[in-house]
Amino acid sequence: MDQEGNPTPEGTEGNLWVKGASAALCYWNKPEVTAATFVDDWVRTGDLYRQDADGYWYHMGRSDDCFKSSGQWVSPVEVEGVLLKHDAVNRVAVVQDFDGNGFPDIFVTNFSEELNTLYQNRGDGIFEDVSEKAGLGSGYLPLGFGTKMFDFDNDGDLDIYVTNGHVIDNIKLYQPALSYAQKDLLYENIGGRFRDVSSQSGAVFQAERVGRGLAVGDFDNDGNLDVVIANLGGPPVLLRNQGVSGGNWIVIRAKGRKSNSFGLGATVEVETSDKKQVKEINNVASYLSSNDIRLHFGLGKAKTIQRIEVRWPSGLRQVLTDVAVNQILAVEEPEK
Secondary structure, eight states: OTTOOOOTTTOOOOOOOSSSSSSEEEEEOOOOOOOOEOOSSSSSOOOEEEOOOTEEEEEEOOTTTTTTEETEOGGGGSTTTTTOOOOOOOOEEEEEEESSSSSEEEEEEOOOTTTTTEEOOOOOOOOOOTTTTTTOOGGGGSSSEEEEETTTTOOOSOOEEEEEBSSSSTHHHHOOOHHHHHHOOOEEEEETEEEEEEEEEOOGGGBBBOOOEEEEEEOOOSSSOEEEEEETTTTOEEOOOOOOOOOEEEEEEOOSSSSSSTTTTTEEEOOOOOOOOEEEEEOOOOOSSSSSSEEEEEETTSSSEEEEEEETTSSOOEEEEEEESEEEEEEEEOOO
16 A cells, blocks of 8 residues: 555555554454554544455545545545544544444544544444534543543443543643643443543542553453553553442453464454443553453343353354353363
8 A cells, every 4th residue: 555545556565654643453344354444643634444355455535535435436525424524633543332333433532622533333334423422522622642442330331531631741821721731531331422420430530640551451350440541751540440339240361272372353242131242352552552451341230141252363163151240251262
């Protein structure tokens, strides 16, 4: 791929040119079909690339270009809510399915006075900017860096944490409404809309810091995901999640044989009586960070797991049934 995002001619070596703060990789629509990567850019909106079945990457769109859908080039103004229609100084991107519809969505932290952006995957090749509609308005003034979608209350859906901090240490001299050190944000997912619960989640959210990296993992193995934050010019902060009463969970610790030893790239589907969740095993974090490699699922009030299916990178599929909740489950890849 050349610098303009065009496929290189057959038989020549191409590169994926990245000049942004971060990138995130996900399946575009269905596993085993195609993959996509979203690349943050420092000076404009992100770029979306799609990989076909032969391994070639194609540029799907950006704000100053156009959006390609089903082989047709379309002006961005003609596609309502299309990804890359919104100009911003992107910082960090994470890709996960916040609404549970089986299609990966994209959350991007942006510069101060540029609302953090949530792109909802509609499942038809279009990502819609639902940031304001989803209740993320309180992220307008802060400058977002590290972020993660994860289930902090174990109710079975993905919440959002954002650590903030400006890049100009004397920004208040020029813009009194802004500050160098800033408060973090925590959003609770309530049926696909988000509520800012920062002020209700402990004194740590009243402290201002120059947040940069953010990683998530269950460091004390109690089933509640904890957060560690790297601060510019200060010590790191470890936030222990006290948990929510009645929120059941399971953590999958994969061990590959034919696949890699950590099971990286495996897809895990967890099904209870009222919900099905699908996640991929990886330790991808946001900004200069690495998450717990074990895979965590919040289960709400479910008392048992009807079915767990692991699709290993080797192509093997493994099914477990009637699994107990509230445990760290070691799953070893079968030999065949």
